[in-house]
Amino acid sequence: MTSTQPRPIAYEPPAAKSGTDADYDQIVEDLSKASVHRNFDPYIHIAWDAPEMAIVPNDPRWILDPQVDPVGKHPWYKALPQEKQIEIGMWRQANVAKVGLQFESILIRGLLQYASKLKNGDKRFRYVTHESKEECQHTLMFQEMVNRVGMDVPGMPRGMRVVDPIIPLFSTFWPTVFFFGVLAGEEPIDHLQKDFLRAGANVHPVMAAVMELHVAEEARHISFAHHHLRATVPTRSRPTRFVLSMAMPIVMRVLCGAIARPPVQFRREFDVPDEVFKEMFWKSEDSQNFLSDVFGDVRMLAEQCGLMNPVSRRIWKALGIDGRSSRYRSEPSYNAR
Template sequence: MTSTQPRPIAYEPPVAKVGTELDYDQVIEDLSTASVDRNFDPYIHIAWDAPEMAIVPNDPRWILDPEVDPVGKHPWYKNLPEEKKIRIGMWRQANVAKVGLQFESILIRGLLQYASKLPNGDKRFRYVTHESKEECQHTLMFQEMVNRVGMDVPGMPRPLRLLDPIIPLFSTLWPSVFFFGVLAGEEPIDHLQKDFLRAGANVHPVMAAVMELHVAEEARHISFAHHHLRATVPTRSLPTRMALSLAMPVVMRVLCSAIARPPKAFREEFDVPVDVFKEMFWKSDDSKAFLSNVFGDVRMLAEQCGLMNPVSRRIWKALGIDGRSSRYRSEPTYEAF
């Protein structure tokens, strides 16, 4: 694997005081500048054809990590023959990449539609267009990984694929809900990839390269969504903020399951018992902890935006995504308890 630029695991732009238009505009300018100064092309920064990147049968590095992945943690998976564990690992990682591609495609269309409605001179136009360009590179990267793994994976569950043309409309009809969806899609994947990288998991070089590039740029995208919601939600009317407080946990829970949980094809392909699958997603203690940990940053954001109230807290809890809020963005799970 070759790279002409360093690939940081995380990026956080300079943060000014939250709450004024000037500070929000400065953050957007900083993010736009960072998108120009530090960006990646998967066909330049990943040496796909290098010998060490070859994907060969029975490579144990595709076995799912027992400390990070919800499937890899389950006793059913741990007791399988190594060959089947490898095949499941390849399928799951390829499907996560396919889900990422499909989600990024929805995001790109929504962001471009959002940008098209912005007035002349609005600083957000430049940043969201930069982000759309970066997400296009991510779709190329994810599809290249899927193609090289060689598993014919479907990606998102069929109901969400059917809604694919409709979801981008939220970016101009209900932009706050759209950006909830952005975080609901980006946070689980980002959380899982950072856990892999922090744990030093022995993953295939292709997967490691994809995760490193994605995490480095995704930090900017998540940061923009956080800053945008912090700047805009508090300006809404009280009834609107109440409605948003109820919608936020629902959007998070629904999209997290659609993205993190494998589709029906996974159960059929590998004869996964229904009760085992339910434990993996989200009945076992490990999977419940994963589901809660994923949204520590989002719970922090909800509190900052004034969207945590007695009613909304009950919804977060009922959906199994309540818990301690992060103290700062990207706080590692092991530091949160």
């Protein structure tokens, strides 16, 4: 029997792209598939209520690591009584989790706005939506940790919390700058967590579980941002690339300060002397090394994108975030070896 329905127009896939564009599309597709086959739910993959996960007073595993954390390295912190070190360690690590939550919230809103402007068939839509879903899981995980630690931490400095609603707009109007911001937020947290895990620091099981889950998925998110910028920045005009080369280190430094440096409440809560706080962030040699090491991967990316030039190099140096570029992503800290 012959169908009386009109035959649909045969679907013709878009012509295959060549070179870098085709490679980039394949990478985005691979990352999307990885998001389906390897993802985590903090309420399934973290045993929050297991006996060993209990958060109890005076647990020395909350003491900040003297080899990794900028506060933990400082002589002022090391000279405090153990009870005070534990209290400060709990506050700081809970606050880092709160900062992570706030940053992920900004990222989710920006990614969804970015996705809404993509054309039908663009492979990035699927990936950035997958990433947004994963970042939602991270916000749940970070808030659960904060709640269990039981300290009313503010997270980012007040100024950043005020401009929070504005930052996602960059994904629509200045997407390249937005993805600079993505890396400026993700790289410091990822760097610090990887250093903790590599050092085998004696951290509380709750903190260890959160870091391990976060690092596993952030590797995919950071990979996308690197590939995206490598694929898109070189297509910009020369004047635009010059402006971007100057914007990149500024975005990195501003957001790193907002994420890695505790807010004013930290100083007030624990009577941290002003000079001590300045040494921790970023006057001491240890803290300057940390600030430089955090952006080794990003400096490598800037070179790959053609965003390192005599002017931009001076800006990186003036902001204290210059140094040797990584030879490969996630290379261990040069100053830590």
